[in-house]
Amino acid sequence: GLKEIRIGVIGYGIRSNVLIGAFGAFEQIALAAVADPSAKARDKAARDHPGAALFEDFRQMLDSGGVDAVLIESPPNTHAECAIEALSRGVHVLCDVPAVHEIDEAQRLWDAGTRSKAIYSFGATTNFWGYVDTCVALKDKGLLGKPFYCEAEYVADLGDLPTVTPWRKHYEPIRYCTHSLGPILKWVDEDLREVSCFDTGSHVHGDPDDHDAMVAIYRTQSRVVVKLLISFCNSHPAPFHRYVYHGTKGYFEKTHSLAGGETQVLFSTKEIYGMDGLTRLPVTESRPELSDVPGVGEHGGADYAMLKDFTDAIAGIKAPAVGMREALRMTLPGLYALKSAQMGGSVVRIAYPWDNG
Ligand SMILES: NC(=O)c1ccc[n+]([C@@H]2O[C@H](COP(=O)([O-])OP(=O)(O)OC[C@H]3O[C@@H](n4cnc5c(N)ncnc54)[C@H](O)[C@@H]3O)[C@@H](O)[C@H]2O)c1
Structure with a gap:
């Protein structure tokens, strides 16, 4: 079978719930952990996903060694920091939009991407x-x-x-x-x-x-x-x-x-x-060719296509369709x-x- 990808979700709000809904279409994806500073969000995650480890600080989750990749779904002003910390630990990143919140974060993110062997893929749904x-x-x-x-x-x-x-x-x-x-x-x-x-x-x-x-x-x-x-x-x-x-x-x-x-x-x-x-x-x-895939998620199959692209990139099949350069070009x-x-x-x-x- 396919090699398991243990995903840690950063930010358990509206958008992460939509994307987690599309995880079911991938046998290799396992929701391993959730990091969110909000106790209310962590309580909901515990009810929704009893098997997932819970963390208040995403750095503790990264340091736990229990995740191969992170899905960054926290507010935009946290995206660059979360991605940089993950990349510097060799953890793959699927970061939702936008890539950075301030102009001066771009160079630091770029440098972290250049130094890391991990994949950076951008959640550019459209x-x-x-x-x-x-x-x-x-x-x-x-x-x-x-x-x-x-x-x-x-x-x-x-x-x-x-x-x-x-x-x-x-x-x-x-x-x-x-x-x-x-x-x-x-x-x-x-x-x-x-x-x-x-x-x-x-x-x-x-x-x-x-x-x-x-x-x-x-x-x-x-x-x-x-x-x-x-x-x-x-x-x-x-x-x-x-x-x-x-x-x-x-x-x-x-x-x-x-x-x-x-x-x-x-x-x-x-x-x-x-x-x-x-x-x-x-x-x-939408993508009619995906209409038979169970749990393709919202956005007419775009979420599924994006996750498929990410898992293919981690498996070494191809480079991510929207990598860091594209992410910064559009952010x-x-x-x-x-x-x-x-x-x-x-x-x-x-x-x-x-x-x-
Ligand atoms: N691609 C798309 O189509 C799409 C659609 C909607 C939202 N988004 C993106 O998703 C992200 C989340 O949006 P949302 O609507 O789910 O917001 P939300 O407020 O519902 O969820 C954000 C969650 O992140 C948590 N959080 C805050 N700081 C954190 C931190 N430092 N570490 C971990 N978690 C933290 C909050 O407690 C909250 O639970 C945003 O960046 C937004 O741009 C993308």
Whole structure:
């Protein structure tokens, strides 16, 4: 059989419960331990998973020698530290988004990754969505041409969620850019280099520390422009991710939600006779080929695909689909955008740990 992977979960909240739900599809994954500083969360973990060892501090869990890999599902401002500590002990990491919370954590994470033999895999859920691969394939076949302008929008009114999960309260939405930039950066092969960003402040609740929406405009070295809108406090009735690709030969769009919450995937190309009008493609975020797999989890099979990718990487079958470089490519632009917004929208240059060699 397959070699067992003893997983320690860091942070036992909403998201870790979703992903643990998908563990069942993998015979080699064993939930070995849970670390969470909240006694309430540990009590729930003890009830849900009586066999798992419980720890207040994730470092005790790492030092226990009882875990081969960690799933990092604690709040974003803890991700870099948890990943660095795990990597430095040779423990594999599947880290949820975003990769870092502050710009200066990036270099330390990068160095820890370079020194470690362990796998670092990034929980970039949306990178695994069906239509994201469709767009990659259309581009690879030359039907879209080179992208020159792309857009991503993540609009979801979180309602009471910032009260239930306190890290979301006053969290600047542009920090949460990976679900938007992940797919865009699969289509645009260059790093984002410059950014200007504006913040609406709080019109909805009138809370001076709140942010209804933030908009960032990026540019790459070869002058591809990317516009990003993120809003977690708004009056839109149905949450959505929207993605737009304007290429030299064609156009691709995953729309916002229409009446009933439905979204559409649209495509046109100048390269095929009769396809220069917008055509709706029969593809969504989900992966029909996974529909028979038990417990594939949420996000249309993306969670399953992500865990499969992680277990394959640990088994040495392949490199992780979204490793540390990709993780930082899609995380750092949000943090530099925040810096720009704090400077009234001034253009800020984006630096990456790999810039100097
Ligand atoms: N990829 C996705 O689609 C997706 C979706 C939702 C959330 N997330 C990510 O999941 C993470 C958790 O979000 P959530 O909604 O589950 O939040 P949550 O508040 O429900 O859970 C976080 C848990 O982490 C615990 N925690 C806090 N500090 C900790 C520490 N130092 N060590 C260990 N545990 C600690 C908290 O006590 C809590 O139980 C976030 O980073 C978020 O970005 C990703």
